[in-house]
Amino acid sequence: MTLLPYIGSVINLGNSFSQATRPKNVGQLSDMIQEFRDLDCDHSVDTWEQYYDQTQGKDKIEAASVKIWEYVQRIKNNLEELTEEDVYNWTKDLIIDKTFSGLQVQLDVLKLAAEGKPFRLAKPEEESKGIDGYIGDEPVSIKPKSYKKTIESGKESIPYRIIYYTQGEKQGLKLHE
Secondary structure, three states: OOOOOOHHHHHHHHHHHHOOOOHHHHOOHHHHHHHHHHOOOOOOHHHHHHHHHHHHOOHHHHHHHHHHHHHHHHHHHHHHHOOHHHHHHHHHHHHHHHHHHHHHHHHHHHHHHHOOOOEEEOOHHHHOOOOOEEEOOEEEEEEEHHHHHOHHHHHOOOOOEEEEEEEEOOOEEEEEO
8 A cells, every 4th residue: 555655644643533443342352363363264364354244244444434534524624714824833832832831840749749858850862761859869750640641651661750740720730759
């Protein structure tokens, strides 16, 4: 399958937003592929397709692609409205506001977690190792509490103590270890 540059990413984004290929829509593929592997048959892509169609029905792929297409159309319509000024403002927000906020939160979390001990933000070479700062001589990683629910948290192995935090307008900064 050959697509124009960036199109696969747009389709993937449409799929992420629509959640069209979640197990509730297309079946639990990891379980199905295991069941398929246990069958006494030729394990070709064509045989897998036949197995999928027999167990799930041909309409599942069609329904998922329709759902994804709807979101791709939404993305396309929004892109047609996008201006160069929007891109500039987004870029400025990322570089100025979000970077400042993120680093300020890290500093605030370190100060709170240090409880009077010396602390500092990580240097660039330390950041490349997943270290956000030090409390005394201990390297730490700082993550929002919501990070625990992300896919990355399950894939990533951080060998340092992780300090989780929440930040609310009323409650301020709160640590969760």
